Amino acid sequence: MVRKLAFAALIALVAAVLPAAAAERSVTLAVDNTTCALCKITVARAIEAVPGVAAVVVDTDAHTATVTYDDTRASVEQLAAAATDAGYPARAVE
Numbered sequence: 001m002v003r004k005l006a007f008a009a010l011i012a013l014v015a016a017v018l019p020a021a022a023a024e025r026s027v028t029l030a031v032d033n034t035t036c037a038l039c040k041i042t043v044a045r046a047i048e049a050v051p052g053v054a055a056v057v058v059d060t061d062a063h064t065a066t067v068t069y070d071d072t073r074a075s076v077e078q079l080a081a082a083a084t085d086a087g088y089p090a091r092a093v094e
Contacts, residue, residue, distance in 0.1 A: 023072045024054065029090040031083050034060045039088065046086035050074050064093065 031043055040058040043065055047056045052073025057066045067079050076092050083090035 023070045024068060025071045026066060026068045027076050027079065028093045029065045029067065029076075029080055029083065030093050031058070031063055031065050032089040034058065034063050034088060036060065042086055043083050043088050043090075046082045046088075047079055050078050050082050053079070065090065 034040065034043060037060075040060050043058050044056045047053055047065060047067055050069070052070035053067060054070065055068040058064070059066075065083065069079065080090040080092065
């Protein structure tokens with residue numbers, strides 16, 4: 001009985017850890033109107049406010065934002081909407 005409980009606990013632990021590790025994704029967004037250092041900060045802060053975002057790198061020269069996020073907590077649409085709502089229209093780069 002103790003072995004079965006220990007095995008069940010181990011399986012539950014593994015099941016809890018594996019989906020979390022597999023959920024991290026990265027996407028590059030094309031972000032319009034990014035021309036200066038303030039634009040970079042504004043876009044980064046807006047996207048970072050989305051729950052599940054782990055990292056944001058904004059490149060004002062390329063007009064992109066590369067976002068690492070947990071896809072169980074955030075979607076590409078939410079990330080793009082955050083930048084768009086801050087005044088910088090964004091969309092996923094295919």
